[in-house]
Amino acid sequence: MSHSHRAGSGPDHQIRIGTTARTALLSGLGLVLVATLVGIVVWWPPGDTIERSAEAGGPAAQFAAPGVTFPTGTITEVSERCPGTGLPDGSGCSTLTLKVAGEAGPIQVQVPPEVIDSGLGAGDEVELLRTPAPPEAGEGASASYSYFATERNGTLLWLVLFFVVVVLAIARWRGLFGLIGLGFGGAVVWWWMLPALLNGSPGVGVALTGAAAIMFVVLYTTHGFSLRTSTALAGTILGIVLTAGIGVLAIGNARLTGISDEGGAILATFGSLDFQALLGCALVIAGLGVLNDVTITQASAVWELRAVSPQASRAEIFASAMRIGRDHIASTIYTIVFAYAGTGVILLMLLRVYDRPLLELLNTEQLAEEVIRTLVTSIGLVLAVPVTTAIAALIAAPVVPDEMAVDPAI
Incomplete structure (x- = not known):
């Protein structure tokens, strides 16, 4: 069932919205928002988390x-x-x-x-x-x-300023809102997620809660309050859940310890931290950026296609948007793989000098962790594309004779 009227100009104001699909989407997001707020309160870390962690002793206590x-x-x-x-x-x-x-x-x-x-x-x-x-x-x-x-503050300062200037000069208001969202995301990770993890809260639960909180603010701040943004948000959250589920299954099945470097060994002295759960948390956070990228692209693609083909069926719009999505998937997978390869060049060089077959080296904790991280986030990314596209195609309904489009602002 749908109702509609035409208002304003541009694709967002020319789309006929399916009432049932809109109600389901906004109700689902409302439930996710409530669950996110409850998770933040339940897992809110006490103020003395760091001090209590230091009392556990070990090398980290000196800091x-x-x-x-x-x-x-x-x-x-x-x-x-x-x-x-x-x-x-x-x-x-x-x-x-x-x-x-x-x-x-x-x-x-x-x-x-x-x-x-x-x-x-x-x-x-x-x-x-x-x-x-x-x-x-x-x-x-x-x-x-x-x-x-x-001391590197001078170099970091001019790089940050250069980054901000470039973003604002080219992206303007969108860039400003993106920077605000980035600042909020960093604050959530540093002041809530990390202390909550140190306090022993469940890693995947904290990751899902923090990721949802970040995405609610980042997407609406950067892209505005609309059903198009809400569709991208729903696709992102479903992608995050899929990534977390596949990640937990893969980590357990591969028997990864979650401790692959000196930093993990130091943290192990802090007490009863679940490092497999922490690795699952890392997988979720690692996939946030690319998930956000593909979901907003797919939602926008559906909106644009519907604007130029108002009478096309949902199946036709879905098929057209997926052709765009497949191209995006291919390029984004390259991004993920090379990003991880770039951060692990030293590790790869070290493993290379072992002069052992590559398949045998895949069993090492360090390399297996990176491979699983890459594959899990890539799988989550790929699955998020059809999910987001399907949601958007349901929301952006085809025009029937004598009906106008509804304003999708929420």
Whole structure:
């Protein structure tokens, strides 16, 4: 059943909307929104999550221990690189001499040889980890310093500013709303998702809740409140659910541990974290961007096709939009594969020098994790295309004689 009238101009105002399909779509999104808000409240992390994690001990505790600070030191001298590829051997090579505020004399810290190779010189700044002397060391004991990171704020700042300028200059208001959505998404990940995961909340549940919250804000902020955007949102959420389900099944079936590098080993000291669930969470977050891309494209394609072919059947519109979707799928899969390959070049080089058959190397935790991550997000992406296209084709109904189109704004 449908009702319609013509209002305004442009495709969004020339589409006849199926009333039943619209009601089902908006009701479903309303239920998802309620479930998302409930998940955020239920899994809201307590304020002392990081402190309690540090109390668990292990290597990670030093970063959050009382009294630990991260002062900045200015390099006054750089020693020669230590021979070999290992860590400094205590002979004085691969050492930075630094001036640190509050210290009467120079401070020397040893660094990995590759830090020396990066081109550090006098006048550059590095971030240090300052650990106060333990109480049993006595009153005159001095704090110890170690290298933490090279100061890169200047480079990051001009890159961020350049990025913002380019986006605003070319995309204008759309770009501004996109940046706002990006900022919101980053805030949800940093201030809600990560503390909730550290608090021991279920990884996939947190991922689905956070992803839904991000998509509700990002899509409506960037593309406006309309049934076209709502269709893309529904397709994105269904794609996220499919990705999560396939990911959980694949991770369990492959017996992945979720700990494939030093960072995971450090986090393992924080307590009873479910690393398989955390890997499932990572799969969902990794697929968000490309899912959003293909779903909004498919919804827009259906709207444009319906605007130029108002009397075409839903099946015809679906078939035409899927031809667009297939091209998009092909190009986006390349994007996913090469994006993961680019981030894992060092790992791939290391595995390559093992001089073992590729099929045998696929059994290693590191490579298997990346392959499964790529395949799962790609499968979720591919399935989201027909799902979104079908929803859009149901919403954008064909015109019947003597009927006009309804304004789809919601």
